[in-house]
Amino acid sequence: MAAVVVLSLGLFSLRNVWPIAQVSAPGSTTALHFETRHGEQLSRRLPDNSVLHLNTDSAITIRFGKTERLVTLTSGQADFEVAHDPERAFRVFAGSAEVVAIGTKFDVRLEHDSTVVTVVEGRVAVGPSPMLERLGTHSSQNHSPRFVQLGADQQIRVAADEWPATPTAVDAQRTTAWLHRQIVFDQEPLERVAAEFNRYAPKPIEIATPALRNLEISGVFATDDTEAFIAFLRSLTGVRVEVTMTRIRVSRDPGVAAPDYT
Structure with a gap:
């Protein structure tokens, strides 16, 4: 999905x-x-x-x-x-x-x-x-x-x-969207998207639930606006995002019936 x-x-x-x-x-x-x-x-x-x-x-x-x-x-x-x-x-x-x-x-x-x-x-x-x-x-x-x-x-x-x-x-x-401080994804797995964001983000994004690594992401994001990306992830059904002092942790929300992202 x-x-x-x-x-x-x-x-x-x-x-x-x-x-x-x-x-x-x-x-x-x-x-x-x-x-x-x-x-x-x-x-x-x-x-x-x-x-x-x-x-x-x-x-x-x-x-x-x-x-x-x-x-x-x-x-x-x-x-x-x-x-x-x-x-x-x-x-x-x-x-x-x-x-x-x-x-x-x-x-x-x-x-x-x-x-x-x-x-x-x-x-x-x-x-x-x-x-x-x-x-x-x-x-x-x-x-x-x-x-x-x-x-x-x-x-x-x-x-x-x-x-x-x-x-x-x-x-x-x-490929060169970074020249405008943008990164572009077209049905890329979340694992790859997170790795790309981690090149710029002050806090690393960590995917705690292995099944979410294959969640496909498409869109245009600003390299210097991690908050907008966090808000987008939180809008997805069954995805939970926790922001701590040192990292951004993405996991499946156990209290919500979520689609099968595998």
Whole structure:
């Protein structure tokens, strides 16, 4: 049984995009580092005129050289609006993946066992990180293509032990809804929804009744409005939500006849 909610939310952007004060001289190398804490997001305009959007709990280092722009995402999620520069490829290293672009817009998210790349505009090339071959996880002798080309509204998941990977069609605007401080679900199990909310919420959501983990949720929610999500859960038949000082506990209400959510 699916539970559906759509909240009417005014779209509002991230922080203002501030220019970097120090720009490197031609031929030199500039290194920049940005981090966000839990629930925080930021946007920055980079020296090459690209724009970086960084999601919650993320860390990134960017080095601008004469022949290429090197980006290392060490945690979290980032969205890139890459300024066109055919003389300097824009290369992103994130977990098990390497992404190469010249001028495009794409999103990179690090997950515990893989790296997810989503293209919003233009095209990028995605392949396993060269570090995997050095570690013996991926071998160039397996005759797999080094890179796979992705276009707009395509996504690929790169795992350390699985290559080549196959791109899939997605709604890139849904994937990047976090840029407007929103998360979008379409018949997603509550367990996954709670995990996504926990990336932003000050108190973790805990599902105490295993059967509720499969409760399907659809809707648009604000990442910074956990109270609205709690109110929605409380509106569901047979669902009880308890808010303590340290967590949000979701369980089945024993006093109410509830649908079978399994």
